[in-house]
Amino acid sequence: MADKYPPSGCRWCGIAERSHYRQFTPLAGWHVHTVPTTEQILARMRARRAGVPADHRTARILVLDHARLLSYLKPSDEWVDVHCEPLDDPSQDRAHALVAAGALPDFEQHVT
Numbered sequence: 353m354a355d356k357y358p359p360s361g362c363r364w365c366g367i368a369e370r371s372h373y374r375q376f377t378p379l380a381g382w383h384v385h386t387v388p389t390t391e392q393i394l395a396r397m398r399a400r401r402a403g404v405p406a407d408h409r410t411a412r413i414l415v416l417d418h419a420r421l422l423s424y425l426k427p428s429d430e431w432v433d434v435h436c437e438p439l440d441d442p443s444q445d446r447a448h449a450l451v452a453a454g455a456l457p458d459f460e461q462h463v464t
């Protein structure tokens with residue numbers, strides 16, 4: 353399962369094509385594997401090179417960013433989704449690591 357979330361994973365959920373079948377996400381609904389953008393592939397490769405775990409949390413963060421549904425609230429130092437719900441604690445750590453890896457834009461571009 354090491355490569356369940358490879359750089360070439362689905363645009364909407366990050367799951368590898370061979371194990372994708374049909375998946376549901378709130379963003380895309382029920383969907384089949386969809387080719388990711390070049391930008392997504394590069395971000396996932398940067399994350400991988402920096403040692404950020406390639407799991408469902410990292411995949412979700414990068415998908416949210418791709419869909420412009422990720423924000424950073426500076427006053428509370430928290431990453432939140434489009435409903436202003438904070439990501440869980442492990443995801444907060446992931447998001448910071450992704451910024452450091454150059455896989456997410458710098459904080460300032462996310463300040464709301």
Ligand SMILES: [Zn+2]
Nearest residue numbers: 362364365375
């Ligand atoms: Zn998918």
